[in-house]
Amino acid sequence: MGGLAAPMIWTARRAAALPGPVLDAAGDHPQLRAIAVWSGGAEIAARGYRNWTPDEPTNIKSASKSVVSALVGMALARGVFSGTDQPIAGILAPEMPANPDPLLKQVTIGNLLSMQAGLERQSGAAYGQWVSSPNWVRRALAAPMVDRPGGRMLYSTASTHLLSAMLTRASGRSTLQLARDWLGGIPGFRIAGWERDPQGIYIGGNEMAMSTRSLLAFGATYAAQGHAGGQQVVPADWIAQSWQRRTRSAFTNSGYGYCWFLDEMAGRTVNYGWGYGGQMIYVAPATRGRSAVAIAMTSDPNLPSGGNGYRNALHVIAADLLRSL
16 A cells, blocks of 8 residues: 555644654655554543554554463463473474473473573565464474573474464364454454464464554553553563563663563653554553553564564654654
8 A cells, every 4th residue: 555645644633742743754764654642541642654543453463472471371370380480392282293302391381471482483585384384383382492491582483383283272262252252342352354274373472453543552552551541451470571571682782571571761651562564552650740651563474573673663653642742
């Protein structure tokens, strides 16, 4: 889609709180599709660019890993899983290799969430072969152990896909059904589409379609300590656990928790999810004298955002927005 040179304002409740130049300048980035901002308990601005609107679904790519993390936390609260220290081998026994590396039996749910499983990565150059395999779960579990569980961060979509498989097997329901049920109480939250592997398991941490406003609604729930629609949707203690530093990303130099990157921007603690192409959800928790803020951004999912500096440009936009609030 394309054609309009100037950005379009779609919502501007309390728009005066946001300096127009920040959102205007954001439109200079041709990959950017939309931005939405939440603060003080409400959406305060949403803007689309080049004929995109904040209500149109975009593949949010790996930003969906934060959604999978939320489902794991809610599964723990419901007794579907026993704890983050639960080994994955029990639930995934039918897909385990015939003679597994002894280290594989030590991998826990928490290791998958923090990308410290020790399994060889199935992202980056290896992603294509992994998703071309007839059984993604078995392929991920059959990968060699290249580090001990709990060791260095090995960012891999296979880790969050194993979590999706575990949620499906342990609950007896698809991950999409769980998301619609458990996260359905969030006003404005909606998964518009989600692809599945050959066995019908929804892809954990990729290929999820969501609008910018829906992504904002998810982030706003975390900013509000799990509250949404007048109820506690995501357990507050799970949010705290998710934002506890577990390791460090070699790609961004940011800390990493349970499927959230941890950093500082504009003098504030900021936790964010990042998807290929520049799909971003930023959450700045409330501090003394400053309200919690959530910022969602969606971009062209077919273009890179890491090595070309675009992700860093989005960080600058987020920081400028935080300074304005």
